Amino acid sequence: MSKPRAQFATRIGVIAASVGSAIGLGNIWRFPYEAGQHGGGAFLLIYILFVFAIGVPIICSEFLIGRSSHSNVLGAFQKLEQKGSKWHLISYVGILSSLMILSFYSVVAGWTLEYTIQSVAGGLKDSSPDYLANYFQEFTTQSNRSLMWTIVFLLLNYLIIRKGLKNGIERMSNIMTPLLFVILLVFCVNSLMMPGAADGLKFLFVPDFSKITPKVMLGALGQAFFSLSLGVSTLITYASYFKKDVPLVRSASIIAGLDTLFAIVAGLIIFPALFTYGIEPTEGPKLVFEVLPYIFSQTPGGQIWAAAFFFLLFLASITSTISMSEISISFFCEEWKMTREKASMLNTVIAIVFGSLCALSFGAAADWKIFGMTVFDLFNFTTANLLMPVCGIVFAIFAGWFMDKKLVRSQLTNDETLKVRTYKSIVFSLRYIAPLAILSIFLYQHILLDLVFLFFSQNQ
Numbered sequence: 001m002s003k004p005r006a007q008f009a010t011r012i013g014v015i016a017a018s019v020g021s022a023i024g025l026g027n028i029w030r031f032p033y034e035a036g037q038h039g040g041g042a043f044l045l046i047y048i049l050f051v052f053a054i055g056v057p058i059i060c061s062e063f064l065i066g067r068s069s070h071s072n073v074l075g076a077f078q079k080l081e082q083k084g085s086k087w088h089l090i091s092y093v094g095i096l097s098s099l100m101i102l103s104f105y106s107v108v109a110g111w112t113l114e115y116t117i118q119s120v121a122g123g124l125k126d127s128s129p130d131y132l133a134n135y136f137q138e139f140t141t142q143s144n145r146s147l148m149w150t151i152v153f154l155l156l157n158y159l160i161i162r163k164g165l166k167n168g169i170e171r172m173s174n175i176m177t178p179l180l181f182v183i184l185l186v187f188c189v190n191s192l193m194m195p196g197a198a199d200g201l202k203f204l205f206v207p208d209f210s211k212i213t214p215k216v217m218l219g220a221l222g223q224a225f226f227s228l229s230l231g232v233s234t235l236i237t238y239a240s241y242f243k244k245d246v247p248l249v250r251s252a253s254i255i256a257g258l259d260t261l262f263a264i265v266a267g268l269i270i271f272p273a274l275f276t277y278g279i280e281p282t283e284g285p286k287l288v289f290e291v292l293p294y295i296f297s298q299t300p301g302g303q304i305w306a307a308a309f310f311f312l313l314f315l316a317s318i319t320s321t322i323s324m325s326e327i328s329i330s331f332f333c334e335e336w337k338m339t340r341e342k343a344s345m346l347n348t349v350i351a352i353v354f355g356s357l358c359a360l361s362f363g364a365a366a367d368w369k370i371f372g373m374t375v376f377d378l379f380n381f382t383t384a385n386l387l388m389p390v391c392g393i394v395f396a397i398f399a400g401w402f403m404d405k406k407l408v409r410s411q412l413t414n415d416e417t418l419k420v421r422t423y424k425s426i427v428f429s430l431r432y433i434a435p436l437a438i439l440s441i442f443l444y445q446h447i448l449l450d451l452v453f454l455f456f457s458q459n460q
Helices: 011-022 025-037 041-069 073-080 089-121 129-141 143-161 165-192 197-205 214-228 234-239 248-276 284-297 302-335 340-360 375-402 405-413 423-458
Strands: none
Touching: 011 165, 011 234, 011 248, 011 302, 025 041, 025 089, 025 214, 025 248, 025 284, 025 302, 041 073, 041 197, 041 214, 041 234, 041 248, 041 375, 041 405, 041 423, 073 089, 073 234, 073 302, 089 129, 089 143, 089 284, 089 302, 089 340, 089 375, 129 143, 129 284, 143 165, 143 302, 143 340, 165 197, 165 248, 165 302, 197 248, 214 248, 214 375, 214 423, 234 302, 248 284, 248 405, 284 302, 302 340, 340 375, 375 423, 405 423
């Protein structure tokens, strides 16, 4: 007799784990610099629109596929597709994408451990911008240190995922997700009392509509996908552990809302600080690891603030990586009949191998280029710009057009026990809005830009 499949114990566990999978470096590290580079309020406006017009329906599509099958991502499509069709092939893309993201994501997560330790030890105290820039450059290019922290982070991730759904993922999510929010609120209150708070709030919340361009829209859509973990199969996998009484649409809306709230709070922390110290909000990816340590060094109690902030980043990172790991682990357990322990170990070994190559991309392997990109850049670009959008389109089309309509309605309404006012709009978005929006921006990025560059090069 086969062992009963694991389920989340509580609805709070569902929300905590799902929100934890979405909340990560995408909210606290990526959102502020994306918003800073794309005009602040204009970017935020488009971002929120995409989150609820496209993000929530795609979350629902992943929930539909996961809960109605109670299986890993490959088994889910095999159970739900019509005989002879090939929809299940997309599951391999999702598994590959999750392993690639886990690999390069763990490198950045490892940096948070280095900076947490250095903050506690006082290594970043009273540091000049030049010192911090040189420190980050030296640390990331010194392969042994970056590699060490990548492996340490993945081993910490392993200690959680090996314990399973309830004792590992759900238990830790119930602790870490609320703790994340508490620490964020403390930082937010502190930042809002800074002299530059008014300017920071204006930049974040007052949109300049002249800055809404296709590039801004592309950045907002990419951020929505990255932040919500869309198109990676994370939510398909988590939903396969949902009980029948979990309200899918309400849960999707709560997850999207909380994820957006976390991103906005991160903006409320960072932009007032930037304007207080006269730093441009367009600093980009180095914002967290070069600019913020300098701001902390100028703030009373800065050593404590810095240590708390980078510990916050670590918590945000690991709540995401445990969910990313579950995609391949459930596949290994159910399709390859591996034990949880062996599946967790295999997932970790793969991530360490690829993560090591990503970590070395800043140092010893910086000259190893594929299509002109380092391994780190290749993994980042391929997942965010190719694999995640493709999977997002396929999930939306499959749920909107090819899943049994009675099954879709049954899942979204919990067998007609819930009145879902947005049912028709969700299905409409899955069929038309989400696929067309993703496809149009995807084509703009990968084809139209090349045509424009070609035109200008031929006419110079």
